[in-house]
Amino acid sequence: MNDRYSRQELFAPIGSQGQTKLRKKHVLVIGAGALGTGSAEVLVRAGIGKLTIVDRDYVEWSNLQRQQLYTERDANLRIPKAVATKERLTLINSKVDIESHVMDVSVEEMEQLVKDVDLIMDATDNFDIRMIINDISQKYQIPWIYGACVGSYGITCTVLPGETPCLNCLLETVPMGGVTCDTAGIISPAVQMVVSYQTTEALKLLVEDYHALRKKLISFDLWKNHFAAINVEQMKNVSCLSCGPNPTYPYLAFSNQTKTAVLCGRNTVQVRPSKPMDRNLESLAKILSGQGGKISQNPYLLSFSIGNHRLVIFKDGRVLIHGTKDIAEAKTLYHRYMG
Amino acid sequence: MELVINGDKVEVPNSVETIAHLLHHFELQQKVVIVEWNAKILEKGLHQETKLCNGDKVELVHFVGGG
Structure with a gap:
């Protein structure tokens, strides 16, 4: 036993008891792009028990500006992100059980992936998969943390089944089009800010400090110096098909999947x-x-x-x-x- | 008219009379946006009819997909 977690244990809301809890927790990270590499590194350094991370893509040069686990070698060799992530994370903390999959996640894969998972981290780049995550989260009562960014803007929200509104309540309709990293680009600090909010909420959940959870949807624009926080509790839809009393989990249906x-x-x-x-x-x-x-x-x-x-x-x-x-x-x- | 938008005092043109106008002014009309108006979340159906007054506090959060 060395002192690798000593500074985190000195932080009173976590302490040695929190550290013991972290050690028993399993987190699923969907996506190993900018948000995914950031979240995975924080959680693995923090000493969770198991991390499962999945991604369908491979490393390219345009990723290196912000996707923090990758190197020029990975880009040159076009290493799948899930493979490169596992290699790097194992070097960072060999005591964490790391499972990675080169995989495009849809409903069937998600059903398999969420077994024994305590928390799902959203590190995806589209709403098709987020709506699937949202329904799976409700079906198996697993919390998940939405996070997204584009340009210098970021947004995040924590979804707790049975307590908070879910993404289906908040969105009413699935957003289509709009600016993406394609059209507006992305700066690394916006990624890091979303990662900071997401992983701090994750740590609170994993050490079971539920009172410390934020309870607000927040957004920011680092370049324009904007910040907004909205209490969304009243947006919980009592007849929501994802989180209401008679759920049908509409986004798990085949007809709602994109190929x-x-x-x-x-x-x-x-x-x-x-x-x-x-x-x-x-x-x-x-x-x-x-x-x-x-x-x-x-x-x-x-x-x-x-x-x-x-x-x-x-x-x-x-x-x-x-x-x-x-x-x-x-x-x-x-x-x-x-x- | 002066509004407090996401915590900052912002001067908007007189043509901005409603929440719907305000979303248009900030080019958010095509996006999925949550609007909090004077500490109350406004349903989308009320954006057209909700008139803005000087000093109103508005929080605007729009959803994005990237990551």
Whole structure:
């Protein structure tokens, strides 16, 4: 036993008792981008018992400005984020059980992932997945912490099943379009601020200091020096289909799931086959080699550049189509090369 | 008219008479926004009819997806 947690234990609201509680907790982080790497590092350094982190993407140069666990090597080799994250986190704290998955999370995956989880951290980049997280959270009574940022703006809210309003209560409609990291960019301090709010709420929950929880939705703009905090308790919808007395968990229904997604800040569309598959990358490389493009490969994925586009094919069947934000165009390219 | 928006005193043009106008003024009309008006959360259906007065306190939070 060394003194690695001594300063955290000296902090009275945590103490040695809180540290013991932290050690027994399992946190699921959805996404290993800017928010995910930030949250994961804080929680692993703090000494939680287990961290599960999932991400569908791989590291690129444009990530390094803010995604704090990644290095130039990861970008050069296009290492999947879940793989690079686990490597780095294990070096930071080998005593934490770290499980990582290169995976696009939808309802089926989420049902598996939440087993024995005490808290879900939102580090995603779209509302399709957040509505799934929200319904799963209600179904299994697991708290989750919404966080998002774009430009110099950030927003966060803690959702406690049975107590606070859920995201479905707050939104009324799922936001569509608007600015993204694609159009407005993102600065690292905005990420770090959201991470700070999210992980502080997480620590309060994990050490069971429930009275210290914030109870307000907050937003800020670091560049414009704005800050807002709204008490949203009165927004709890008594007939909410996600958190009301007769829930149907609408976002867990197949009809509400999206099979294509535009990736934030990447000029990229992901196309996902209806069922996971085990794609043979070797034979695919042979097929594509006759198409006149350029092919490169690592054990996890195959990259195929042709014209202004680049297709990155993962073993589980997903394809990232770089060079477009147009879903229809992406589907066309997908079917042209994948069959 | 002077309003207190997210804690800061802000001068808005006289054409801004309602909450709906205010959202338009800040180009938030297309976004999902939570509006707190004088410490009370306003349902979306009331944005058009809620008139603003000098000194009103308004908190505006809009949802974003990035991360």
